[in-house]
Amino acid sequence: MTASAAPAPRPPVTPPKLNPVRVHVPEEGVAERSTDFREILHAYSKEDAILEAKRCIQCRRPWCVEACPISQDCREYIRLVAADDFNGAAKVTLRENPLATCLCKVCYHYCEDSCVVKKKGVPIAIRHLKRASLELGDDDLAYVASAPKHQRVAVVGGGPAGFQAAWELGVRGYAVTVFEQEQLLGGLMQTIPAYRMTNADVEHDKSRLRDLDVTWVTDTKVGIEFPPEKLLEQGYQAVFISIGTSMHRVLKVDGDQLPGVLPALEMLKKVNRGEPVEIGKKVIVIGGGDVAMDAVRSSLRLAGSRDVTLVYRRGRAEMPADPEEIHGAEAEGIRFLFQKSPVRITGNGHVDGLVVESIELGPPDAGGRRSPVPVAGSEETLACDTLIVAVGQRADLRGFDAALDLKLTSQGWPEGKGPGFATSIPGVFAAGGRSVVYAMGSATQAADAIDAYLSGLRGEPTGPRPDPFGEPGTFQLPPGYTTPIRV
Numbered sequence: 001m002t003a004s005a006a007p008a009p010r011p012p013v014t015p016p017k018l019n020p021v022r023v024h025v026p027e028e029g030v031a032e033r034s035t036d037f038r039e040i041l042h043a044y045s046k047e048d049a050i051l052e053a054k055r056c057i058q059c060r061r062p063w064c065v066e067a068c069p070i071s072q073d074c075r076e077y078i079r080l081v082a083a084d085d086f087n088g089a090a091k092v093t094l095r096e097n098p099l100a101t102c103l104c105k106v107c108y109h110y111c112e113d114s115c116v117v118k119k120k121g122v123p124i125a126i127r128h129l130k131r132a133s134l135e136l137g138d139d140d141l142a143y144v145a146s147a148p149k150h151q152r153v154a155v156v157g158g159g160p161a162g163f164q165a166a167w168e169l170g171v172r173g174y175a176v177t178v179f180e181q182e183q184l185l186g187g188l189m190q191t192i193p194a195y196r197m198t199n200a201d202v203e204h205d206k207s208r209l210r211d212l213d214v215t216w217v218t219d220t221k222v223g224i225e226f227p228p229e230k231l232l233e234q235g236y237q238a239v240f241i242s243i244g245t246s247m248h249r250v251l252k253v254d255g256d257q258l259p260g261v262l263p264a265l266e267m268l269k270k271v272n273r274g275e276p277v278e279i280g281k282k283v284i285v286i287g288g289g290d291v292a293m294d295a296v297r298s299s300l301r302l303a304g305s306r307d308v309t310l311v312y313r314r315g316r317a318e319m320p321a322d323p324e325e326i327h328g329a330e331a332e333g334i335r336f337l338f339q340k341s342p343v344r345i346t347g348n349g350h351v352d353g354l355v356v357e358s359i360e361l362g363p364p365d366a367g368g369r370r371s372p373v374p375v376a377g378s379e380e381t382l383a384c385d386t387l388i389v390a391v392g393q394r395a396d397l398r399g400f401d402a403a404l405d406l407k408l409t410s411q412g413w414p415e416g417k418g419p420g421f422a423t424s425i426p427g428v429f430a431a432g433g434r435s436v437v438y439a440m441g442s443a444t445q446a447a448d449a450i451d452a453y454l455s456g457l458r459g460e461p462t463g464p465r466p467d468p469f470g471e472p473g474t475f476q477l478p479p480g481y482t483t484p485i486r487v
């Protein structure tokens, strides 16, 4: 009897080495950048982009892709950048991301939070490598529609969700009309200051939809005299409502109507349009989110003084703003006053102060956030000549039929309660999102549902979208990817 041969020893597996240090992203110095609206971050050079991309260990399970609300195949564009194939990287980027020029500048990069390299150091600069792929590769591509479906879809609202739905449905061969109440598309992205992104970025992304059957109708408000559900009687077979949160919330304290009290949304929009905004020399901004960050940093650039203070009722750890923005504001010299809550606004004909009271943080509420508790007798007055209010946004639902039975999310945008964001009126869907890429992710989900609805499918998925560049087959994530997340 012969003994069976022992199995050959497996070669030792050497885990890939993680380089924890990110290649420096070029940025304007604090002194230069905080006096005007010049762009703060600059693109990588070709050499630096390749160096940074080579830090990616090309994980077998791409945590980064799984964390992205639109399942952007960032692992693949990083691989192509590392191989010096910037044209290929641009195409991969644009294959599932029609707002890539905007997102490569303002996405909150959920992918980077999940990147394995973060366990040892600074995650791969995934968002910045997206920018490198577009700026160093050929990004002047045009999306291609598949065979016309001869069915029309109306999209109400030209923000990120409406834009994404128009793209998703356009590449599938639907004729799409987008109705936007403002003169410019982009929704709340039109309020993001020019030191982060500009309208030219939105226009560049839009130009790639030039060959799709998408009609953009601006300066047209759907609502009171033009109800969205009536569009179904006007030759549209489905309607997608993506009206987001175009109105500001008010502070609701005495003095909130005084001249010199400005809603942050209006102020930021005006600045971007080049319209005059009256900012004094002593500015207070109330709020702790991204809008407040954009308001303090924009005020600093407009105020003609360095006296800009942010007042927030919770602590630093509770601030919902992007940490990158908080660091940027701190570096530029913004003063932060935490745990102070507005009581009333003072002034005789014009704002001259904000009365605040101190706050102690109580036990966490249902959402896990520590609830603010006022400290008795702690009132004080902070002098100011401009007060900017950034305490949230809400949707303008005037003219939207109650029969739609829309749900208002905690951050204010309306959405349908049914599967695929279907509303209670058949053929009408509604969605939005808490950031640009989340709004896009929910629009993809709604577009899938609209496609299924118009294809006569009930509850069954329609299958993957066609390749948006008209290449054979449908677009599929490569093997090894888990189910893309849906928001």
Ligand SMILES: Cc1cc2nc3c(=O)[nH]c(=O)nc-3n(C[C@H](O)[C@H](O)[C@H](O)COP(=O)(O)OP(=O)(O)OC[C@H]3O[C@@H](n4cnc5c(N)ncnc54)[C@H](O)[C@@H]3O)c2cc1C
Residues within 6 Å of the ligand: 106, 107, 108, 156, 157, 158, 159, 160, 161, 162, 179, 180, 181, 182, 185, 186, 187, 188, 189, 191, 192, 220, 221, 222, 223, 242, 243, 244, 245, 246, 265, 268, 290, 291, 294, 396, 413, 431, 432, 433, 434, 435, 436, 437, 439
């Ligand atoms: C100052 C600021 C900075 C931000 N910074 C970032 C950032 O850096 N990164 C990020 O990811 N997110 C950021 N956000 C959040 C992001 O902009 C939003 O989450 C995103 O735009 C939501 O997209 P949406 O399409 O759901 O809605 P919206 O962007 O609100 O778009 C809705 C659109 O519908 C239009 N509309 C409304 N009602 C009607 C009507 N009746 N008829 C026709 N049109 C209508 C509106 O004019 C608007 O254009 C920021 C938001 C603000 C305010």
Ligand code: SF4
Residues within 6 Å of the ligand: 067, 068, 069, 070, 071, 072, 074, 097, 103, 107, 108, 109, 110, 111, 112, 126, 127, 130, 437
């Ligand atoms: S879109 Fe945003 S979350 Fe997705 S890969 Fe790009 S930077 Fe990351």
Ligand code: SF4
Residues within 6 Å of the ligand: 055, 056, 057, 058, 059, 062, 063, 064, 065, 075, 078, 114, 115, 116, 117, 124, 126
């Ligand atoms: S998780 Fe990080 S290291 Fe892994 S593939 Fe994605 S970017 Fe590369």
